[in-house]
Amino acid sequence: MTTDRREAGAAADEEVVRYVEVPGVGDPRRFGYAQAVSAGGLLFVSGQLGIDEDYKPVSDSFDEQAYRAMENIRRVLSAAGGGMEHLVSMTIYLTDMRNAPRFFDIRREILGEILVSSTAVAVSGLPLPNLQVEVQCVAHIPPSQPTA
Amino acid sequence: MTTDRREAGAAADEEVVRYVEVPGVGDPRRFGYAQAVSAGGLLFVSGQLGIDEDYKPVSDSFDEQAYRAMENIRRVLSAAGGGMEHLVSMTIYLTDMRNAPRFFDIRREILGEILVSSTAVAVSGLPLPNLQVEVQCVAHIPPSQPTA
Amino acid sequence: MTTDRREAGAAADEEVVRYVEVPGVGDPRRFGYAQAVSAGGLLFVSGQLGIDEDYKPVSDSFDEQAYRAMENIRRVLSAAGGGMEHLVSMTIYLTDMRNAPRFFDIRREILGEILVSSTAVAVSGLPLPNLQVEVQCVAHIPPSQPTA
Numbered sequence: 001m002t003t004d005r006r007e008a009g010a011a012a013d014e015e016v017v018r019y020v021e022v023p024g025v026g027d028p029r030r031f032g033y034a035q036a037v038s039a040g041g042l043l044f045v046s047g048q049l050g051i052d053e054d055y056k057p058v059s060d061s062f063d064e065q066a067y068r069a070m071e072n073i074r075r076v077l078s079a080a081g082g083g084m085e086h087l088v089s090m091t092i093y094l095t096d097m098r099n100a101p102r103f104f105d106i107r108r109e110i111l112g113e114i115l116v117s118s119t120a121v122a123v124s125g126l127p128l129p130n131l132q133v134e135v136q137c138v139a140h141i142p143p144s145q146p147t148a
Numbered sequence: 149m150t151t152d153r154r155e156a157g158a159a160a161d162e163e164v165v166r167y168v169e170v171p172g173v174g175d176p177r178r179f180g181y182a183q184a185v186s187a188g189g190l191l192f193v194s195g196q197l198g199i200d201e202d203y204k205p206v207s208d209s210f211d212e213q214a215y216r217a218m219e220n221i222r223r224v225l226s227a228a229g230g231g232m233e234h235l236v237s238m239t240i241y242l243t244d245m246r247n248a249p250r251f252f253d254i255r256r257e258i259l260g261e262i263l264v265s266s267t268a269v270a271v272s273g274l275p276l277p278n279l280q281v282e283v284q285c286v287a288h289i290p291p292s293q294p295t296a
Numbered sequence: 297m298t299t300d301r302r303e304a305g306a307a308a309d310e311e312v313v314r315y316v317e318v319p320g321v322g323d324p325r326r327f328g329y330a331q332a333v334s335a336g337g338l339l340f341v342s343g344q345l346g347i348d349e350d351y352k353p354v355s356d357s358f359d360e361q362a363y364r365a366m367e368n369i370r371r372v373l374s375a376a377g378g379g380m381e382h383l384v385s386m387t388i389y390l391t392d393m394r395n396a397p398r399f400f401d402i403r404r405e406i407l408g409e410i411l412v413s414s415t416a417v418a419v420s421g422l423p424l425p426n427l428q429v430e431v432q433c434v435a436h437i438p439p440s441q442p443t444a
Binding site for chain 3: 016018020028029031032033034035036037039040041042044045046047091093123124125126127134136
């Protein structure tokens with residue numbers, strides 16, 4: 001029994017899945033990473049930015065960048081079989097902390113009652129010039145239920 | 149048997165708990181987040197600061213801010229059924245890296261032999277003016293043992 | 297059966313291991329932390345830098361610092377029974393974002409087809425003067441298989 005249990009559990013517990021191709025989000029292989037990696041029951045999502053599929057900033061506007069970063073998160077979660085309701089933790093890197101209240105408003109508009117753990121800091125730079133916000137997430141997407 | 153095992157495990161593995169109300173720590177709903185979220189066997193604690201229940205900095209002193217941030221972490225862990233001994237990982241954001249040695253001393257004074265994984269960086273700003281340290285943690289609180 | 301299952305699983309699920317002594321990497325106890333802590337099926341690795349066993353920067357060169365930080369990560373993973381192929385998530389803190397492309401090249405050279413989730417930000421300081429890059433990782437090291 002014990003051996004059975006371990007082996008049955010191994011597939012779920014030990015599997016690491018690396019998500020690279022996400023519709024609408026740029027191909028991260030050019031920079032040597034994946035858009036998300038699941039392991040140990042959690043999904044680690046790469047820092048998302050207000051950029052399009054070609055890694056071009058969508059706008060100089062903070063709001064448009066924040067909406068796009070959140071939309072990119074939604075797309076990555078979707079590619080991994082989940083949605084925004086599965087978000088657990090969020091680290092927000094801002095180039096100007098004065099944008100934090102606006103980000104919190106946009107997040108609330110998008111997430112509603114889904115309350116994530118949250119950490120916000122101001123940083124001195126993000127991967128591309130003019131970007132003002134980067135959002136790093138951890139999610140928990142329940143495995144599909146066996147249909148018995 | 150396999151189906152039994154999966155279903156029995158589902159409650160523990162798939163449950164996400166969002167901790168919002170923490171005695172002595174401010175209500176995070178005003179900013180659209182939770183003080184901690186547990187998922188996948190881990191507890192992700194929101195970045196804690198030297199602030200009181202009204203989100204007011206407790207002091208301009210680094211030490212008092214650091215002690216309060218650690219005390220707020222203790223309170224969040226307690227609300228989730230755990231304690232400082234369950235801390236796993238800690239990311240420390242400082243506005244001035246010269247405060248790092250002092251933070252490490254305070255941490256050692258509080259945590260004693262509990263050694264966490266640790267990353268420290270200096271950032272250009274924290275959520276409120278005059279704040280000098282933010283501490284983001286991951287913890288692992290074992291589930292209550294069945295009494296049988 | 298249910299009790300059996302829970303108790304059998306407890307050892308793997310609830311064990312927290314704190315890795316302190318890592319050959320070739322400095323002893324973190326002097327600063328009150330561990331080089332890595334495993335919990336919940338994941339390994340949280342402390343931020344690694346281009347420093348030697350005595351916490352001395354190996355060079356003023358970005359490249360040499362990056363290679364050493366990655367080598368220190370490899371050593372920590374090895375002490376925990378794993379390797380670079382078990383990396384899941386990576387947060388890269390740079391003092392100058394212009395070094396990001398170079399870091400990505402070095403990472404690709406070392407990791408090859410192992411694609412991690414990735415977040416890069418520029419920070420205003422790292423734990424020691426002249427350091428230019430800090431790398432924080434999460435890994436997933438499968439438990440040793442029972443020999444049946």
